[in-house]
Amino acid sequence: MNFEHFFRSELDGLHAEGRYRVFADLERQRGQFPKARRHTADGVKDVTVWCSNDYLGMGQHPKVIDAMKQAIDHCGAGAGGTRNISGTTHYHVLLEQELADLHGKESALLFTSGYVSNWAALGTLCSRIPGIIVFSDAGNHASMIEGIRHAKCERVIFKHNSVADLEAKLAAADPAAPKLVAFESVYSMDGDIAPIKEICDVAERYGAMTYLDEVHAVGMYGPRGGGIAEREGLMHRLTVIEGTLGKAFGVMGGYIAASAALCDYIRSFASGFIFTTALPPALAAGALASIRHLKESQVERFAHQERVRRLRSLLDRNGIPHMPNPSHIVPVIVGDAAKCKWISDLLLDNCNIYVQPINYPTVPKKTERLRITPTPLHSDGDIDHLVGALHQLWSRCALARAVA
Ligand code: PMP
Numbered sequence: 001m002n003f004e005h006f007f008r009s010e011l012d013g014l015h016a017e018g019r020y021r022v023f024a025d026l027e028r029q030r031g032q033f034p035k036a037r038r039h040t041a042d043g044v045k046d047v048t049v050w051c052s053n054d055y056l057g058m059g060q061h062p063k064v065i066d067a068m069k070q071a072i073d074h075c076g077a078g079a080g081g082t083r084n085i086s087g088t089t090h091y092h093v094l095l096e097q098e099l100a101d102l103h104g105k106e107s108a109l110l111f112t113s114g115y116v117s118n119w120a121a122l123g124t125l126c127s128r129i130p131g132i133i134v135f136s137d138a139g140n141h142a143s144m145i146e147g148i149r150h151a152k153c154e155r156v157i158f159k160h161n162s163v164a165d166l167e168a169k170l171a172a173a174d175p176a177a178p179k180l181v182a183f184e185s186v187y188s189m190d191g192d193i194a195p196i197k198e199i200c201d202v203a204e205r206y207g208a209m210t211y212l213d214e215v216h217a218v219g220m221y222g223p224r225g226g227g228i229a230e231r232e233g234l235m236h237r238l239t240v241i242e243g244t245l246g247k248a249f250g251v252m253g254g255y256i257a258a259s260a261a262l263c264d265y266i267r268s269f270a271s272g273f274i275f276t277t278a279l280p281p282a283l284a285a286g287a288l289a290s291i292r293h294l295k296e297s298q299v300e301r302f303a304h305q306e307r308v309r310r311l312r313s314l315l316d317r318n319g320i321p322h323m324p325n326p327s328h329i330v331p332v333i334v335g336d337a338a339k340c341k342w343i344s345d346l347l348l349d350n351c352n353i354y355v356q357p358i359n360y361p362t363v364p365k366k367t368e369r370l371r372i373t374p375t376p377l378h379s380d381g382d383i384d385h386l387v388g389a390l391h392q393l394w395s396r397c398a399l400a401r402a403v404a
Contacts, residue, residue: 018337019359024348033060034377038354047348048382050355050372055220055328056300057377058250063293064286068251071285079278083110083267087278095284096255098291099243102218102226103257104235109267110255112279114215114244115143117254120272121242122147122182122211126155128269129178135166135208137183137194144182144213160187163198170206179208180239185228186216189363189371191329196229200237209239219248220301220328225294245287249294253279253287303376304328307383311374314387320394322372330372331358332390340368343393351389 014020025039026049034049034057058064071091081087092110099108111117122144126134132153136144139160148155156173159165166181173179181203183194196212203210214227222230227243229235240262245253256266267273294300308328315322315332323331334340337359344357347370355370363369374383 017360018341019361024354024356026354030065031060033057034375034382036354038348045352047352047354048378048385050353050374050378050386051370052373052375053216053247054250055248055373055375056250056294056304057375058219058248058290058294058300060377061250061290061293063289064250067289068282068286071282075281077282078280081278082274082276083278084274089278089281089284091281091284091288092278095288095291098288099255099257102224102291102295103230103241103243104226105241105257106260107263108255108257109263109273110253110279110284111273112253112276114213114242114246114254116272116276117242117244117256118143118213119147119150120270121240121256121266123150123272124266124270125180125209125211126151126153129180131174132178132180133173135169135179135181137161139187139190140182140184141188141213141215144184144211148182161192161194163195163202166199167202167205170202170208173206175206179203179206180211181208182211182213184213184215186214186221186327186329188216188329189331189358189369190323191325191327191331193228193326196232196234197237200234204237210237211240211242212238213242215242215244215247215254216327216329218243219290219294220304223298224296225291225301245283245290249287249290251283251286251290253283300376304374307374307376307378310380311372311378311383311387314383315390318387318391320387320390323369328373330374332370332372334368334370335366337365337368339397340370343390343397344370346393347389351385353386353389 027037036047036049038045038047079087096108126132126148134148134153134155136148136155136157137160138157156169158169186193200210217227219225221228229238240256240258242256245251321333340357344355347353358371359368
């Protein structure tokens with residue numbers, strides 16, 4: 001086989017479908033977020049970033065940066081080993097305690113990313129519990145799907161956010177089989193929110209464990225940033241809450257929070273936890289500072305929601321169609337991969353606005369979109385500039401407008 005030829009032809013396929021991913025080469029400058037400098041063949045240009053998952057700008061927060069710097073000064077750069085073999089520092093221990101407290105659970109366990117936490121935790125539970133059946137929401141993230149697939153257990157996909165379909169599928173399954181229901185709170189691409197209470201009610205009736213991914217909610221919802229389950233007083237109903245340190249907390253890493261026995265079990269059997277170098281202590285220190293700050297402060301959460309409302313109302317006034325949802329994610333639907341990329345390129349090259357196009361397979365075909373994520377640090381001027389640019393491009397591209 002000519003491997004080079006094979007790789008090229010596969011990539012050509014992505015190009016032909018308008019799905020080839022191109023990274024923007026960004027240089028962030030401290031204190032400037034959401035502004036950044038973009039390196040291009042023609043030189044360096046200033047841009048405003050509108051697609052960051054650093055939803056609250058905590059990656060730039062002085063408390064987080066100072067905590068990371070101090071940790072580096074105190075104990076150096078890397079963890080130097082797996083958690084089991086010399087890689088556990090006091091920062092890791094404190095961070096796990098803080099996360100357990102955040103979610104009202106006995107214990108928490110860190111992983112090197114949210115992806116790894118889903119893959120490792122679900123993969124371990126679903127491969128080791130004999131005869132387990134997993135009920136997985138059709139909209140679940142790739143990391144959950146991969147973890148479940150890897151386990152090779154019986155899996156049943158229920159219709160996205162459909163309690164009735166979940167119930168029908170639970171009812172049809174072997175009553176004696178152990179069961180787990182895996183779902184998310186805020187779904188990242190449509191920004192819709194799961195009926196957590198109803199899912200817990202149904203799961204409980206059938207004796208199923210519940211596994212909730214709160215990656216797009218932790219830090220941003222709930223009085224202490226514990227996520228949608230905290231906001232709705234449901235944390236105690238969930239067997240496992242999974243989250244990331246890489247989005248609203250502004251750093252990197254993932255975790256699960258659950259009972260002491262469950263966390264100990266994953267710690268003891270998950271290869272994705274055991275056989276990899278621990279997070280650098282400075283990341284753990286930064287995450288700790290971020291979580292502690294957001295447990296106390298409502299300022300970022302309130303400002304964030306206000307920015308989201310302002311953007312949505314300006315989009316409405318200008319007839320730019322965006323998906324209504326109860327979260328902070330603002331999906332502006334283009335409905336065509338090539339046009340979506342074209343608009344994103346024009347925004348970047350002509351208006352210095354950076355919004356990555358989201359195309360299939362991340363979202364279904366004909367729902368290609370710009371996924372816009374306002375932060376508390378976007379100014380009125382930034383919002384006006386974005387909406388003005390979209391308004392012009394919508395006309396140029398002859399795209400359908402919402403009834404304003
Ligand atoms: N779960 C969901 C729902 C996600 O959207 C993502 C990342 N986008 C992850 C898990 C993975 O989290 P991380 O980026 O920390 O690996």
